[in-house]
Amino acid sequence: MDIVYTLWLRSVKRYVRSKSRIVGSLGMPVFFLLALGFGLNSVVQIPGGGGEDYLQFLVPGIIAMSVLFTSVFSGIQIIWDKQFGFLKETLVAPVSRLEIMLGQTLGGATTAVIQGAFILILSLFIGLKLTTITGFVIAFLFMTLIGICFAAFGIAIASKMEDMHGFQLIMNFVVFPIFGLSGALFPIESLPEWVIPLTLIDPLTYGVEGIRYGLLGTSAIHPLVCLAALGASTVVMIVVGALLFRKASI
Amino acid sequence: MTAIHVENLTKRFGNFTAVDAISFDIKKGEIFGLLGPNGAGKTTTISMLSTLLEPTSGKARVNGIDIQKDQDGVRKSIGIVFQDQSLDEELTAWENMDFHGRLYRIPKEIREERITDLLHLVELEDRKESLVKTFSGGMRRRLEIARGLLHEPSVLFLDEPTLGLDPQTRNHLWEYILTLNQTKGITIILTTHYMDEADRLCGRIAIIDQGKIIAMDTPDELKDRVGGDVVTVSSPDSERIAAEISAPWIFGAEQHDGQVTIRLQSAEEHITELIRLFGERGYAIASVSIHKPTLEDVFLHYTGKTIREDEAGATDRIRMRMMGRRH
Incomplete structure (x- = not known):
């Protein structure tokens, strides 16, 4: 455990020090929240909802987005470690690759949840009404799972990549679709029928719905189903990430 | 141990x-x-x-x-x-x-x-x-x-x-x-x-x-295995010198980038004779230097090339491999 903690500590230290990255990666979610939230609030009516407005509906989606992007990015960061040689220092130490991978995953998840929390707090100022403390805790549980799941996903991708050249490709063709299909921006029931199966295989969908349940008290998918589906996805991602990272060459 | x-x-x-x-x-x-x-x-x-x-x-x-x-x-x-x-x-x-x-x-x-x-x-x-x-x-x-x-x-x-x-x-x-x-x-x-x-x-x-x-x-x-001393000669005729020079007190000569490295016994004693030999054969000589063998001479002795020449060679080999991979 102390090795996992060591790797975690390093990730968190680096995160706290990179003020520009913290602010920078808040930019897009805040922009989405303000532009879409205020822009579409009066135009969009959520069908069948309990009367919440679009801004309220959007907040959980944007929180999930913030966690998703930060965690994938922090996982992919081991490519930097590879390029700047630091990965060798960790790999030549008498520790298992699983410990390294877990530490990196948890570190990434932690920073991702902090980023998500920033959005959550910001939302309180622009009209999000919190129902219960339990709801708050539920939202954090789902944020944590999203963070772990996608940090492990980032590590899996990074283990297969040689350098940062493929990064843009991954962002555009993998991470954005995961976000777009998740029902972060719109209710999944309103999608055309053939798209719905795609949203249902997207782990982020369950994360978004889980956070939505926590913050708003309603969700399109039962929260326990969300928990089971996202939990299972997280376990799978950790296993895949650990296996690929074990095979990764320096 | x-x-x-x-x-x-x-x-x-x-x-x-x-x-x-x-x-x-x-x-x-x-x-x-x-x-x-x-x-x-x-x-x-x-x-x-x-x-x-x-x-x-x-x-x-x-x-x-x-x-x-x-x-x-x-x-x-x-x-x-x-x-x-x-x-x-x-x-x-x-x-x-x-x-x-x-x-x-x-x-x-x-x-x-x-x-x-x-x-x-x-x-x-x-x-x-x-x-x-x-x-x-x-x-x-x-x-x-x-x-x-x-x-x-x-x-x-x-x-x-x-x-x-x-x-x-x-x-x-x-x-x-x-x-x-x-x-x-x-x-x-x-x-x-x-x-x-x-x-x-x-x-x-x-x-x-x-x-x-x-x-x-x-x-x-x-360095001892290279033997005795080393005389390095810069000359436009370096290839001919390396191929032709011989005397009982010369162990060997290697040519590399416009220079000849001659390994010989007690260079101080034999240098005048060496210069005379060059003169007799009509080689053009730019400069001559005497020194004890260095590891550079050792490398040259064992590989027939200087370490710098070999590095260029290695770079070429790597380039060839990269080209090979691309096809």
Whole structure:
């Protein structure tokens, strides 16, 4: 455990020090929240909802987005470690690759949840009404799972990549679709029928719905189903990430 | 006592043999050098001995531990300074050390004490709270050496320790390395393509070229094997000189980039006769110099080329391989 903690500590230290990255990666979610939230609030009516407005509906989606992007990015960061040689220092130490991978995953998840929390707090100022403390805790549980799941996903991708050249490709063709299909921006029931199966295989969908349940008290998918589906996805991602990272060459 | 035992160690990448059945033994407390041009297989050898790379065939033991059977055992007992930097630039010097100490599971109190001592040793104690990205090349190198020593390894690997450093810093680092070896009795295995570095530091040297060890001995023995003295002649007729010159006191001559290196017995005595020979045969001579054999001459003697020529060759080989891959 102390090795996992060591790797975690390093990730968190680096995160706290990179003020520009913290602010920078808040930019897009805040922009989405303000532009879409205020822009579409009066135009969009959520069908069948309990009367919440679009801004309220959007907040959980944007929180999930913030966690998703930060965690994938922090996982992919081991490519930097590879390029700047630091990965060798960790790999030549008498520790298992699983410990390294877990530490990196948890570190990434932690920073991702902090980023998500920033959005959550910001939302309180622009009209999000919190129902219960339990709801708050539920939202954090789902944020944590999203963070772990996608940090492990980032590590899996990074283990297969040689350098940062493929990064843009991954962002555009993998991470954005995961976000777009998740029902972060719109209710999944309103999608055309053939798209719905795609949203249902997207782990982020369950994360978004889980956070939505926590913050708003309603969700399109039962929260326990969300928990089971996202939990299972997280376990799978950790296993895949650990296996690929074990095979990764320096 | 043997610190490192290597037997027919081989590494192939596809059909390119980077390290070709090398064998050697290093005694405890020795400074052993792997000398050769870039691409000769030095780093590959170090990577295999430090368990970062699996050998294709052959055996090796570090501190009596088999590198394939007990990787963690090997890793605990060695320290390594890589050719490329491997520090976290976003952390301070202290934090880099602390990270390393935690990875090697050194208890907190011992860890802090050793970090303080080692930072003092490499004269970085007043910069311990500075981020590594503000450090110069020499400071980074010193920090990496300190870090490699933190878990008190009995064998230290240094891969091109002074590559890209200015002469003053190099001298400084050499002092550290020699002190470490003498005061702590640490076995050091270093790779270099600097002749003067190998000469200055190493008790024994293995000259490695194209994956093979072509000579191995103390620097003095190696130079003695070249024999006597060396006369280097710059001449437009260098090829003819190398091919034609002969006398009972001449051991041999090699031609390389417009120069001839002639190995001979007591050069001071024979130099006038040598110049007379040049005159008789009508060679044009630009300059002549006499010196004791250096490791450069040793390398030339064994490979028929200077280390610089060979580096160009290695670059070409790598380029060829890259081209080959693309097709």
